[in-house]
Amino acid sequence: MSEVKTYSGPFPVDEDLVRRLVAGRFPQWAGLTVERFPSGGTVNAMYRLGDDMVVRLPLVAGGAQDVAVEREWLPRLAALLPTAVPEVLGAGEPAEGYPWPWSVYRWLAGENPEAGALGEPVGLAGDLAGFVSAMRSVTLPGAPQAYRGGPLASLDASTRAAVEELRGIPEEGVDCDAVLAVWEDALRAPDPDGPPVWLHADLMPGNLLVEAGRLTSVIDFGCMGMGDPACDLFPAWNLLPADARQVFRAALDVDEATWRRGRGRTLSQALIALPYHRRSNAAMADNARHVIRAVLEEAG
Structure with a gap:
């Protein structure tokens, strides 16, 4: 039986790991640029993939279930909602020492609103x-x-x-x-x-x-x-x-x-x-x- 590792803090993710994961799972995207996207989130890391995509990887075990939930429900919800929602383009799996499922989404343009500095x-x-x-x-x-x-x-x-x-x-x-x-x-x-x-x-x-x-x-x-x-x-x-x-x-x-x-x-x-x-x-x-x-x- 293989050993299941546990992690007391966020899993260490960097651009090199993301490149290896993408190349192994989606070779058609292997040559695209990978750049960490700054985020205040604590459950997932985001990496811009080329110009039109983003890789989202759980940093903690609790985030892995979120991946499954989004893959199942976002395609069904998208047509029912008045705003754009993430579109799953690729379903990544554990590899290269990374322990959880991860996803590639279409890039959504925009910026996070800031309380006290709203334009409209x-x-x-x-x-x-x-x-x-x-x-x-x-x-x-x-x-x-x-x-x-x-x-x-x-x-x-x-x-x-x-x-x-x-x-x-x-x-x-x-x-x-x-x-x-x-x-x-x-x-x-x-x-x-x-x-x-x-x-x-x-x-x-x-x-x-x-x-x-x-x-x-x-x-x-x-x-x-x-x-x-x-x-x-x-x-x-x-x-x-x-x-x-x-x-x-x-x-x-x-x-x-x-x-x-x-x-x-x-x-x-x-x-x-x-x-x-x-x-x-x-x-x-x-x-x-x-x-x-x-x-x-x-x-x-």
């Missing part, structure tokens, strides 16, 4: 609402459960632990009593009164692409599946200013209970991310700080 925030809010609405309208059978789609209460222990950790980091300036009050309000919100819906479930700025301020593509569908519709309200607080936030809410016709759950879910993710990433991932930490400020301003 109201228009972007409408675009995001259109995408979320289209996801909710999907009726494809056999969907997986979304990674973040379960009951809000399942996040309670980890959220409270993160708040206590932040109490020990006074330089972050988080009002821990205030964020706990918002979190507890979310827990008191009624559960969804309808069936679960299709979700992207990870609508972070790093998973959105814009051109001229408007949404052109949504990427990284590894968390997708069925769950609480509040899970796809993340952009309301992790990206949109207050006026555009209300446009987003109105376009989706979000009731008060769903809004409170969505605010709590977004806050929970930020509270957990901040102490974890504050020294290692500036983009993730800065977005977590933005979320905490936006939520407290709205709740206040």
